[in-house]
Amino acid sequence: MCGIVGFVGNDRAIDFLIGGLEKLEYRGYDSAGIAVLNNNKFTVNKTTKRVADLKTKETEKLIGNLGIGHTRWATHGKPDLLNAHPHLSETQKFAVVHNGIIENYQSLKQELVAEGYTFKSETDTEVIAHLLEKYYKNDIKEAVKKTVDRLKGSYALGILCSDLPDCLIAVKNFSPLIIGVSENANVIASDITAIVPTTKKVIYLEDEQIAFIISHEIIITDKMGKPCKSEVSQIDWNVESAQKGGYDHFMLKEIMEQPNAIEQTIKNRIKQNEVYFEDFCIDEEKLKSFEKIQIIGCGSAYHAGVVGKYVFEEMLRIPTQVDIASEFRYSNPVINEKTLTIAISQSGETADTLAAIKEAQKRGSFVLSIVNVVGSSIAKASNGVLYTWAGPEISVATTKGYSTQLAVIYLFAVWAAKRLKTATKEELNAAVEELIKLPKLVKEALKCEKTIKETASKYKDAASVFYIGRNLDYAVSLEASLKLKEISYIHSEAYAAGELKHGTISLVQDNQLVVALCGVERLFEKMLSNIKEVKARGAVVFSCSEKANKQIEREAMINVYIPKTHNLFTASVEIIPFQLFAYYVAAAKGCDIDKPRNLAKSVTVE
Numbered sequence: 001m002c003g004i005v006g007f008v009g010n011d012r013a014i015d016f017l018i019g020g021l022e023k024l025e026y027r028g029y030d031s032a033g034i035a036v037l038n039n040n041k042f043t044v045n046k047t048t049k050r051v052a053d054l055k056t057k058e059t060e061k062l063i064g065n066l067g068i069g070h071t072r073w074a075t076h077g078k079p080d081l082l083n084a085h086p087h088l089s090e091t092q093k094f095a096v097v098h099n100g101i102i103e104n105y106q107s108l109k110q111e112l113v114a115e116g117y118t119f120k121s122e123t124d125t126e127v128i129a130h131l132l133e134k135y136y137k138n139d140i141k142e143a144v145k146k147t148v149d150r151l152k153g154s155y156a157l158g159i160l161c162s163d164l165p166d167c168l169i170a171v172k173n174f175s176p177l178i179i180g181v182s183e184n185a186n187v188i189a190s191d192i193t194a195i196v197p198t199t200k201k202v203i204y205l206e207d208e209q210i211a212f213i214i215s216h217e218i219i220i221t222d223k224m225g226k227p228c229k230s231e232v233s234q235i236d237w238n239v240e241s242a243q244k245g246g247y248d249h250f251m252l253k254e255i256m257e258q259p260n261a262i263e264q265t266i267k268n269r270i271k272q273n274e275v276y277f278e279d280f281c282i283d284e285e286k287l288k289s290f291e292k293i294q295i296i297g298c299g300s301a302y303h304a305g306v307v308g309k310y311v312f313e314e315m316l317r318i319p320t321q322v323d324i325a326s327e328f329r330y331s332n333p334v335i336n337e338k339t340l341t342i343a344i345s346q347s348g349e350t351a352d353t354l355a356a357i358k359e360a361q362k363r364g365s366f367v368l369s370i371v372n373v374v375g376s377s378i379a380k381a382s383n384g385v386l387y388t389w390a391g392p393e394i395s396v397a398t399t400k401g402y403s404t405q406l407a408v409i410y411l412f413a414v415w416a417a418k419r420l421k422t423a424t425k426e427e428l429n430a431a432v433e434e435l436i437k438l439p440k441l442v443k444e445a446l447k448c449e450k451t452i453k454e455t456a457s458k459y460k461d462a463a464s465v466f467y468i469g470r471n472l473d474y475a476v477s478l479e480a481s482l483k484l485k486e487i488s489y490i491h492s493e494a495y496a497a498g499e500l501k502h503g504t505i506s507l508v509q510d511n512q513l514v515v516a517l518c519g520v521e522r523l524f525e526k527m528l529s530n531i532k533e534v535k536a537r538g539a540v541v542f543s544c545s546e547k548a549n550k551q552i553e554r555e556a557m558i559n560v561y562i563p564k565t566h567n568l569f570t571a572s573v574e575i576i577p578f579q580l581f582a583y584y585v586a587a588a589k590g591c592d593i594d595k596p597r598n599l600a601k602s603v604t605v606e
């Protein structure tokens, strides 16, 4: 997810561009850049630092009143000055900024290179700048129409042409793009956060629409050039709530973004019903050389790894160990070149995980990392990386980071099972079908929000909460319990349900809230007896299972149901009610949800 801004009007463009990019930095900040038209030439300034770094003596002097800007969240190509936007065409006649993914950029790039165009970056975006030049015969509408016709995928574009000193062009398809309308200037941005300080009158561009914006007129057409009706809306959001998409906290916004984040992570990795990793670092021969999988991570990343253990052992029949990175690195681990180490990290900067990777590599192990930040330290230190494409995660307590880590774990398991022949063709097809459905199922699971919110307000003063489960349910209970502790400060413990009777059940007394996760169907009856066990000691039970069950409704006072999915993918839907439970308990307590006390989004120190 990146941030785009554009300006055409009576004032200097640079002030809106930089001010707008600063408001959009939460959308992506691994690099940024601006282009302003001055005397029919583009002045471009880029940085791999923060947006404020764009404020230089040179940019301060830019008086041009037409410009575009961009904050990048890298998906194709590492975050560096060559890959930072805006991208210029061959003769620097066009400047382009882009948010989204051009799925057919490689074939377009090959075509353009064959025609003599030279590429400076690794990005998909640069093909757009060259296509505009290729099709431009002094008719900008024709050039834009032909270019857009060639693009497949998601894109929000800001385009400038040095022949048109007062025309800003905007194109939208799947990625968000909004026009701000005012007497003094017309602007574009990825979301209203950047527009609100300038104007509260906006036009929401629709998919496949193209806008030709000059300071006193806006022409909107469809991709065939047919004029489209548009209406100006008045917005009443302030900047703060706009950044949160209207939610009270980034955490709730990111919980709700999970279906899309999972879809972004999965969709380009399934082709013709098979899992496909582009330029993957592991081939079949190397895969077959591994006799053990070692997973490492911290916090929620570690919890995703616990899910990974169950999934890999079930699907790949390879012994899989999962360790907390800070424990692994000092344990003199028994690993070697026959061990595949999988390091999981949202930020890609967690010091303990980075150090553990080095320990694994010292012992000859091949390290594959699952990371959300392109070009991060952990991605660079690993032998190979599979990115989650969750977009920037602002809330300290991870939600979409964790769920997209699970999605990559499932993708890798299906990819490997096919090559290791540990699953039949039917089993693989069924798993891929369920993977494709996962975003919809997670969206379905989010429907429990109202029930959860009511339940949460009843338990905001609980002294402690137990989460119990078996197998994958135990793995989810670890993450459910951590969520509650992190943001509501209520003590909580996750326990393997079968282990309760060996000690911890002594803590269960009247009105103790015990959350019983019963998503693993084959262990449902076992969980039912654990529910009876704790109820007999006075516990209040909050159950979660796949189907309405008379038995469980007799025993548990609170019941939440999750959609049925592949038995190995349960964690993705089962965590949803407990992310929401933690959120609403913390909200009822008035906690600082996005920035909980004592916590950091990424702990880059040991």
Ligand code: BG6
Pocket (backbone or CB within 6 Å): 298, 299, 300, 301, 302, 344, 345, 346, 347, 348, 349, 350, 353, 396, 397, 398, 599, 600, 601, 602, 603
């Ligand atoms: C903690 C975060 O500091 O680090 C957790 O608060 C996170 O949310 C953990 O799970 C690991 O971070 P990362 O970036 O390596 O996944």
